[in-house]
Amino acid sequence: xxxxxxxxxYAHRHPKRKQITFRxxxxxxxxxxxxxxxxxxxVVSEIRIDRKxxxxxxxLEDFSHIIVLFYLSRSIGIRLQTHPKGREDLPLVGMFATxxxxxxxxxxxxxxxxxxxxxxxxxxxxxxxxxGTPVIDIKPYIPDNDLVKRARVAKWIHRLRxxxx
Amino acid sequence: xxxxxxxxxYAHRHPKRKQITFRxxxxxxxxxxxxxxxxxxxVVSEIRIDRKxxxxxxxLEDFSHIIVLFYLSRSIGIRLQTHPKGREDLPLVGMFATxxxxxxxxxxxxxxxxxxxxxxxxxxxxxxxxxGTPVIDIKPYIPDNDLVKRARVAKWIHRLRxxxx
Numbered sequence: 001x002x003x004x005x006x007x008x009x010y011a012h013r014h015p016k017r018k019q020i021t022f023r024x025x026x027x028x029x030x031x032x033x034x035x036x037x038x039x040x041x042x043v044v045s046e047i048r049i050d051r052k053x054x055x056x057x058x059x060l061e062d063f064s065h066i067i068v069l070f071y072l073s074r075s076i077g078i079r080l081q082t083h084p085k086g087r088e089d090l091p092l093v094g095m096f097a098t099x100x101x102x103x104x105x106x107x108x109x110x111x112x113x114x115x116x117x118x119x120x121x122x123x124x125x126x127x128x129x130x131x132g133t134p135v136i137d138i139k140p141y142i143p144d145n146d147l148v149k150r151a152r153v154a155k156w157i158h159r160l161r162x163x164x165x
Numbered sequence: 166x167x168x169x170x171x172x173x174x175y176a177h178r179h180p181k182r183k184q185i186t187f188r189x190x191x192x193x194x195x196x197x198x199x200x201x202x203x204x205x206x207x208v209v210s211e212i213r214i215d216r217k218x219x220x221x222x223x224x225l226e227d228f229s230h231i232i233v234l235f236y237l238s239r240s241i242g243i244r245l246q247t248h249p250k251g252r253e254d255l256p257l258v259g260m261f262a263t264x265x266x267x268x269x270x271x272x273x274x275x276x277x278x279x280x281x282x283x284x285x286x287x288x289x290x291x292x293x294x295x296x297g298t299p300v301i302d303i304k305p306y307i308p309d310n311d312l313v314k315r316a317r318v319a320k321w322i323h324r325l326r327x328x329x330x
Contacts, residue, residue: 018188018189019186019187019188020186020187020188020189020236020299020301021184021185021186021187022184022185022186022187022270022272023183023184023185023269023270024183024185025269025270049261053245053261053269055245055246055259056243056245056246056259056260056261056268056269057259057261057262058246058257058258058259058262059256059258059259059262059319060259060261060262062262062317062318062319062320063262063316063317063318063319064313064315064316064317064318065313065316065317067274069234069270069272069274071185080218080220080221081220081221081223091224092223093223093224094220094221094222094223094224094225095221096214096218096221096222096225096302096303096304096305097222097223097224097225097227097228097305098305099304099305099307099310103221103302104188104190104218104221104302105187105188105190105234105301105302107187107234107301107302109232109234109274109304110310111310111311111313134185136185136270136272137261137268137269137270137272138261139261139264139274140261140262140263140264140318140319141313141316141318142264142316142318142322143313143316143318144322144326145264145275145276146276146311146313147312147313147316148229148230148276148306148308148311148312150229151228151229151230151306151307151308151312152227152228152229152230153227153228153229153305153306153307153308154224154227154228154305155227157307157309161309
């Protein structure tokens with residue numbers, strides 16, 4: 001990154017902006033404590049937002065779905081290319097063409113159902129994160145922004161689906 | 166998609182780890198240099214990924230849409246509650262119930278069309294980011310994970326849409 005950032009306008013004006021520092025806004029509580037290659041659709045877990053952000057959650061319960069950004073704190077190392085889900089029958093593709101955790105900034109994004117908000121505790125369904133995962137941000141799912149009706153995907157995605165273990 | 170694979174217990178070993186440090190993976194180049202409250206749907210811009218991640222982009226072009234996570238480097242301050250889009254006719258809601266940039270971790274998420282990839286340069290349409298914006302991550306848009314067909318939203322979202330300026 002260094003070389004490129006030095007040559008572009010923004011970094012010129014802010015040469016020290018090479019690192020971006022975030023702090024968790026909360027933590028995920030789940031019965032699932034170890035990473036698993038499983039179907040998470042029916043997993044219910046709780047997001048506990050730090051109390052100092054309580055007011056910032058007002059009205060979130062009016063949305064049926066939320067976008068959760070969380071930190072893959074147990075992801076170690078970057079794999080530039082990977083077989084999706086570790087399946088060698090699928091092609092080797094770039095990490096940015098997959099949702100692999102082994103990426104330069106190990107941040108995950110999952111859209112899940114918000115079942116309930118009680119103060120700073122959000123009960124969610126379908127969040128594929130283990131107990132203790134730090135949460136970076138929560139956003140409402142807004143179809144006008146976030147819904148793509150006819151997206152084209154790589155062929156391996158179809159194979160992933162049809163051969164679901 | 167499983168978020169975490171076989172990795173070592175980092176968060177468990179560092180339960181008090183409070184800071185998360187990321188580095189930009191690239192930068193956005195656009196003709197638009199100042200934040201504007203405009204319709205970005207037809208804006209075409211370029212994402213320049215750092216060359217060291219070139220191999221990690223293989224196969225991204227097989228997806229029509231990508232999810233771009235970017236850093237709102239010009240967002241200053243946190244506003245716990247806000248009138249969406251600064252419109253006082255809309256209710257005051259928590260920052261986490263909006264896409265306001267004034268949030269604890271100023272990270273934005275936009276799903277946009279990938280028109281072309283040429284090496285580490287991605288031409289995209291509909292990315293609401295100004296020139297010089299640091300990019301944190303790129304992910305493929307995968308309907309199986311990311312598409313929600315019948316999402317409920319807050320009432321103010323409908324008013325936002327019907328009264329579009």
